[in-house]
Amino acid sequence: MRVRVHRLESGEPPRGRDDAAEGLTYFSVRVTVENRGDRPFCIHVEDGQIDVRTGPDGESALIDWRNSQFIEGFDVYPLRRATAVLYAAGPEAALSQVDVQVQLRVDEEWAGRRLWAGGVGVHEGATGAPAGAGRDSLAQQVSVFLQEQAEEGTA
Template sequence: MYEPNVVGDWHEYEEHAGLRVRVHRLETAEPPRGRDDAAVGLTYFSVRVTVENRGGSHFGVQLEDGQIDVRVGPDGEGAVIDWRNSQFIEGFDVYPLRRATAVVYAAGPEAALTQIDVQVHLRVDEEWTDRRLWTGGIGLREEPVAAVAATAAPGSLAHQVSAYLKDLRDLTDMEDRTEPGTA
């Protein structure tokens, strides 16, 4: 099964030796030239897509509008991408040991920003690479298992996992209390 990259991870392209890309710096941010009318009532965020050349020759890289797709929330609804404020990589030669970065401004419902998926379809030397997906979120925080169990609906995956961990912890506590040779 194909697993997406986590925001911040590098992905190397086997067909282009030394070329790698990553999606990173996912954060809430207001766009520099004002908000788009389509984003009224939504929360803005930005994400960077960096292409790095660690190979021996240069690559012509293109990463423009339509080659980056941003989805938010558990249902994968399309985020409003602010094309006017975003900065793309338009036919740039990335030489060895150099980088080029695109900055995308997008907006979505605040509650949906804990799950953000960014798909990148890079074009290198007039050839399309495979699409790659990065996933992350804004405002993610780890809650103690007890807090998750209290808020999780019975039968949900979160409830099942927390019940399993509680049972495992209870079993470990029981084994610690049992003296060797008495069980």
């Protein structure tokens, strides 16, 4: 199984804002699970299995459960994928640093936690560094680490 966090982008949720998100900026992130094995697996990516932190102090983001789309007991066949879409909100100034931790459940067994690091606007060079400088170093290292962990998990 391969877990990939991608398409972190700012934007309003489809069914309106949560009242608790007043003064916060919404963003969405996709969590895709790909079956690289040779048999189907039943997967779960539900509330409580995803943790989102923002800013340098790792403050918890507000997760909008009503707008988010989870994966609940879905059979993913070999070479197929399933994607969860998570809507969250946090202070706009903290969104340049976002950490997403996912703990997948496969066939009623818990997999190891996977951590992804990135940020809204990182690809735009918003920090004053050359475009992509932070992403090419830290995010690339995290991506390589996660790929290695995923490959070890399927072996």
